[in-house]
Amino acid sequence: MTISARTLDFFDRHIIQAIMEKYGLPEMQAIKQFIQSETYQMLIDEELELYQVSPLILFDMWECEQITGNPRNSLYLRSNAL
Numbered sequence: 001m002t003i004s005a006r007t008l009d010f011f012d013r014h015i016i017q018a019i020m021e022k023y024g025l026p027e028m029q030a031i032k033q034f035i036q037s038e039t040y041q042m043l044i045d046e047e048l049e050l051y052q053v054s055p056l057i058l059f060d061m062w063e064c065e066q067i068t069g070n071p072r073n074s075l076y077l078r079s080n081a082l
Helices: 005-023 027-035 038-044 055-068
Strands: none
Touching: 005 027, 005 038, 005 055, 027 038, 038 055
16 A cells, blocks of 8 residues: 555644744754654555554654654654554
8 A cells, every 4th residue: 555645745734833833943944854754754654554643643753753863762652563
């Protein structure tokens, strides 16, 4: 199964907006930081099926990646093996 462009757009919009609001980044910088992140690579990995979780979980993963270097340190993932 391929993740649809519509689904990716949904996540992009929500997470980029959250990054801009919380960190005060300009839109292009927020886009760049999200798209270049390991979190984004995990989102587009069809086998992980992260397109089925809330954008808030993905935002938390992205934040954990920024702080610790690893999105898997997210509280939401610690009990799951991704």
